[in-house]
Amino acid sequence: MESDFKEHPKTVAQDDFWAQVKRTVNGQPVSQEQIDMIVARVKSGLILQRGDKLLDLACGNGALSRYFFDDCDEFYGVDFSEVLIERAKHFFEAAPQRCFQLADVGDYIVSEKSPERFTKALCYGSFSYFPEQVARLVLSTLHGKFKRVERVFIGNLPDLDRYQQFYTDGLDHGHELKDYGSKIGIWRSEAEFRSMAEDCGWVAEFQRMPKEYYAAHYRYDVVLTRRV
Known part of the structure; x- marks a missing residue:
């Protein structure tokens, strides 16, 4: 799946942003109405405001990131796909306030030299x-090293309790549910995610998108805040 994220964007037109990151339904890019729902939910969950410095982990080509530029003072996006970062830089970067970096999220999160500059984070x-160890590394490092990050929005997570609403072909997909390299990645129930978040120092609040959202029937979002 890693190679797919790196190679697939090369097969798509440079300005076909949603197809590049496979934000599609039946192979077709999602509508602007769907994107607007995502943007509204992220802004609400993060309570973005002037003065914020937003870190976007696994930001892809920046097509979603750009919707948050005007709601924060600084933006920094990181992704491991060379082609996606090239397109983010070409179409959306406006240094020094809006920047993108080519880096593996797991490597970046432990090597960032000025973690205290960020106030909010998004994935x-x-x-x-x-991979499970990277997921935990990201959450624990955001908590321990990025000490000014007060809210983290993690969106579009596949719900283990609802996987049968996605896999409707009657086949056994059990072997895929905990495989980060599978089509959907690792499925986690809200209880599983809450436990992982708490292990890493966070309090988790779960949210569901409106029923009109194309993946509302099997995905959820989570907002992480620090324990009081």
Whole structure:
């Protein structure tokens, strides 16, 4: 799946942003209405405001990231796909306030030299593709090293309790549910995610998108805040 994230964007037109990151339904890019729902939910969950410095982990090509530029003072996006970061830089970067970096999220999170500059963090549609140890590393490092990050939004997570609403072909997909390299990545129940978040120092609040959202029937979002 890692190679797919790196190679697939090369097969898609440079400005076909949603197809590049496979934000599609039946192979077709999702509508602007769907994107607007995502953007509204992220802004609400993060309570973005002027003065914030937003870190976007696994930011892809920046097509979603750009919707948050005007709601924070600084933005920094990180992704491991060379082609996606090239397109993010070409179409959306406006240094020094809006920047993108080519880096593996697991490597970046431990090597960032100025973690205290960030106040909010985002990871949308990618967290389930992190190996378990990387997922925990990201959460624990955001808590322990990025001490000014007060809210983290992790979006579009596949719900283990609802996987049968996605896999409707009657086949056994059990072997895929905990495989980060599978089509959907690792499926976690809310209880599983809450436990992992708590282990890493966070309090988890779960949210569901409106029923009109194309993946509302099997995905959820989570907002992480620090324990009081």
